[in-house]
Amino acid sequence: MKAPQQHIIIKGHGAISPLGHDASTVAAAYASGVPAFKTILHQGIATPVAALTQEAEQQLNSLLDSNPSYKQLDRSVLMAVYAARQASMAAGWLTEDASVADDLGVNIGSSRGATGLFEQHFEDFQHKQLSSSASPTTTLGNLSSWVAHAVNAGGAQISHSITCSTALMALANGVAWLRAGMAKRFLVGGTEAPLTDFTIAQMKAVGIYSKLSGHPFPCQPYALEKQNTFTLGEGAAVFAIEQSDSLQPGDVLVEAVGMGFEKLVSKTGISAEGINFQKSMRHALSQLSPEDQTVHLIITHTPGTRAGDKAELAAIEAVFGAATPVAITTNKWLIGHTLGASGALSMDYAIHILKQQQYTSPTYAHVLTPQNHKAIKRIMVNAAGFGGNASSVIIALA
Template sequence: MEKLPKPIKYPHLCRPKNQGLRIHIHGRGSISAAGQHPVAAWETYLSGQPTWKKTPDASLPVYPVEPDPNAPAYRYAAERKHGRTAMLAIMAAEQAVREAGWEDQDFAILVGCSRGPTGEWEKHFTEFSATGRLETRTSPSTTLGSIGFALGEYFGNRSLASSLSVTCSSGMHALLHGIALLEAGMADRVLVGGAEAPLTAFTLQQMQALRIYATRPAAGQHACTPLAKTPSGMVIGEGAAFLALSRLPRHLPSGPNLSNTLPSITGLGFSRESGKTATGISPEGDGLLAAMKMATDGRHLPDLIIAHAPGTPKGDAAEIRAVRKLWKNVPGDPALTSLKWATGHTFGASGPLALDAAISMMVHQKAIYLPYPNYMNTPWALGAVMVNATGFGGNAVSVRLEMKP
C-alpha cells in the first residue's frame, strides 16, 4: 500500500504574529454562579465564599446561575422562547456591548459553546421518544448555530454571527477567530465569548461516566477546589462571558469599578496534542506548554497565570507540570490561580469567564487567591496575566493580557 506523504508544515501560517499585537478590550460582560455581572463576580471572588448548590435530588454539587427575570435581556430571551444557553449568552453579551458603547454599531459575533443548546435538544428528544412528534421549531432551536443566531437577532447586526465548538476551549477559540478577523481587516469590531448551560441530567451523567466528578462536600465547604493539594474532582457550572474587541483603543470613563483603560490582548497561543488519554491531554501538559510558549513569544513571563485547572487530579497535575517547565531556569515559583471554585467548570464559557476575572484583577491590581490550601505563589504586580484553556482532543489556548496605556 502506497504511503501518504507527510503533511507540509507552514510555520509562518501556524503561529500568530504576536510581535506588536495589541487588541483593545472595549467592554466586557459576564454571568455565572459568581455573579450577574463583572462587579458582582468580583465581590464574590474577594469574599472567597462557596457558591455551589445541590442538584434537585441532592446527590451532586453544581454551580447554577440565578438570572434576574426582570433584566431586559432575560425577558427578550423568554419572549422568543430561546433556550437557556442562548439566554445566558444574550445577558452577558448585552453587558459587553453596552460598556463598549456599540449599541448603534455593527460588529461580528463569535460565540463558543461545548455542548450547544443541550437542554433544548434533550427536551425535544424526550418529547419525541414519548409521542413521536416534535414542535415546528425543533430543528433550528437545537443546533449549535442557534446561539450565534440569537445574538445576531438581539443586536440586529448584519455582520457574521457564528457559533463554534472546540469542547472546553470553545470560548477561547471564538476569541482566536475574532482576532483573526480583526488582523485580516475583515472586521473592525468583534464580540467574542462563550456560553454554556450544561446542568442537565444527561450531561451530569456523562461527567460521572468519566469518573472525574466531585462528591458533595459538607455545607460551607468548597465543592470544586482547582490547584488544591488534594483536588476535589470536576464540578460543572453554567454561565457566559463576552469581550468587545477592536484594534482601535478606547478610553473608558473612570469610576469606582473601572480604571480609565482596560488591559489589552498582546499575545495568543494555541496548540493541539494527541495524548493517549480520554481527554487527549498528556500527563506532561505538552499542548498547554506549547500554547503558553507561543503566547509568551520570548517576552518576560506573566506575573500571574489563571489556569484552566478543572479540579481533577490528572488535569491539574498536567497543567502544573507544564507551567513549571515554562518557568524552567527562572528564579522563584510561578503564581497560579483559578476561579472555578466560584463558577464551577463552565466548559466553553470557562476561558472567557477567566479572562473577565483577569481584567478585574488587573484593573484593581489585586490577585484573587484560592480560599483553601494550595500551591499558589504571590505575584508582586499584575502587569501581565496569562489565561489558559484546554479541552477534549488536546486543544489548548493561552491568551496574554497586559496593562499598558
C-alpha cells in the first residue's frame, strides 16, 4: 500500500508590525494601502522609519506587564513572544496550565538580535555599571528560549541569524525537523527591533538609506526613479507548523523551501544577475511536480535599493521567463525593511493574500506590469541577506 502524502501545514500565525497587532488590524492596513512610516531625528538628521502602531505598542506593553521577568528582555524578544503566543493560540496549542510539550520545537531568528539592550549595556559598561543580566539577555539564544517559556514548548530551542534570510531559514529548519520525524510541531519565525541609533547608523554607513524623509513613500521598491530608498522597520512574525497526511479546505501548505548562495561580489553580496535568487527559486520549484510549478504571485525581497531590486527582478525573469511575466508584489513600500523579520512578515502577507485573494500594488511610479490571476493559489516568498545567501518559500492554499 502506498504511504499517504505528508503535508506541512501552517496551523496558525501571529504578527506584530507597523501595520498592526492581529489579523484584523493588519488586514485593514493592507486594504488601506497607507504606508506606516514616520520621521525621526537621527543624529540631527530627519530619517524615515516604520515603527509599531500606538495600538500595537499598547499590546506589547500589556505583555511586558504580564510577567516581571519580561522587563529585562530586549524589544526583539518581546515581539517574538507576542507573535508566538498569537500563533500558538490560533493553532490551538496554547493552554496556560498545560505541562511542557516535548514534541513542540521553537526556531526564532534575528539579524541583529538584542540591539537595544546591547547599546544600553555598552553605555552602562562605559560608566562601569554593567548589569549581571547583560550577557544572558543579549545572547541570540534567548530569543527561542523565552518563546519556549511563553508557549510551554519543551522541544528543540534554536536561535540563529543568517541576516535578512533568517526567518525563511527558520521555516526551512522547522520543515526539516518535521519531515525527519524529530519533532511533531514547530514554531518558526523572525523578529527585529532595529530602530536604534547604532543600527540606523550602520545602515546609513552602507550608503543605501532613504533620503526621502517626509515623503509618503520613503521606501520605494521597483521605483522608476533610480535611487536607494532602503528604510528600516521593526516587527515579528511566527508560524505554527505541523505535518499531516490529510488536508482541509482553506489549509495553507508549505510546499517547498529553496536555498541559494553566491560568492561575494560586493559588500552586500549580490550580483547583477541575482545568482543567489536564481538558485533559491529553482531549488524551490524543483521540489514540486511539473503540474504544480505555476506560481501565481511572488512576494519579493526588494528592499528599495538600486542594485538589489534590479538583481532580483533580473533573477525572476531568468527563472520564469519574460514572455509570460509572473505577478510581483512586496510589503516593504508599506513597512520598510525589517531585516531578519522581513521574510516572516512577507510570509504573513502571503497568507493574507491567499485568504483575501487580493493585494495592494504600490501607488508611486514603478516598473512593474500589472498581472492579474482569477485565483491566487500558490505564492513564492523571497528573501536574501548580506553574505550572498537567498531563500525562496512556496506556500499554497489547499
